[in-house]
Amino acid sequence: MSHASLLEARGLRAVRTGDDGPVAVLDGVDFSLRAGTLVEVTGPSGSGKTTLLLALARLLPGVEGLLSLDGTSADEIAPQRWRTHVALLPQRPALVPGTVTDNLRLPWTLKVRHAESAPSDAALADALAGVGLGGVSPERDVSRLSVGQIARIALLRVRLAGPRVLLLDEPDASLDDASAAEVARLTGTFVADGGGVVRVSHARADASATVRYRLAGGRLEEVARA
DSSP: OOTTOSEEEEEEEEEEEETTEEEEEEEEEEEEEOTTOEEEEEOOTTSSHHHHHHHHTTOSTTOEEEEEETTEEGGGSOHHHHHHHEEEEOSSOOOOSSBHHHHHTHHHHTTSOOSSOOOOHHHHHHHHHHTTOTTSOTTSBGGGOOHHHHHHHHHHHHHHTOOSEEEEESTTTTOOHHHHHHHHHHHHHHHHTTOEEEEEOSSSOOTTOSEEEEEETTEEEEEEEO
């Protein structure tokens, strides 16, 4: 596999059993993501876009094929360690019950981050301001947040965990234009800092995408390249 790629997949195959028998949702998918780029994957509903993200995050059992991270085979990286570097943000991200602070410090609570101490209250307030949520107290209960605020805090929590790759499953679904724009800005900042992003899209296209693919019939087809 190419050492120039941050995240690479070769021959990914995932089968789903339906009423008519087994169906190959991913059928020999080849994929490459370089550092500092955003790859967008489009396709009709049910085409397997979420399945692809789950496979890349190593959260889907029974997937065949080869994965590597920065040239190192997935076989040599424990799944939990893989997911500290390759983070999936689902379409409807969930926050744990409690305060905004409880959620933003979750990577330290779960010991995903352990090389440094958890951010201080002041640092969390600055981080919230940086995602356009300066008016949200870190001590606010998450049950009092809007859908747009939850989306931004969930993305901020993932970023604080320090991954190298973000897998975003329709991150702007159900968001108003202002929240969607803020999510796009945060994603762009992550890419500018050298991270890699795979973004699944159904409605809004991301103008900053380096490469666009369409997933249909279990295969990825490149449709545009910046």
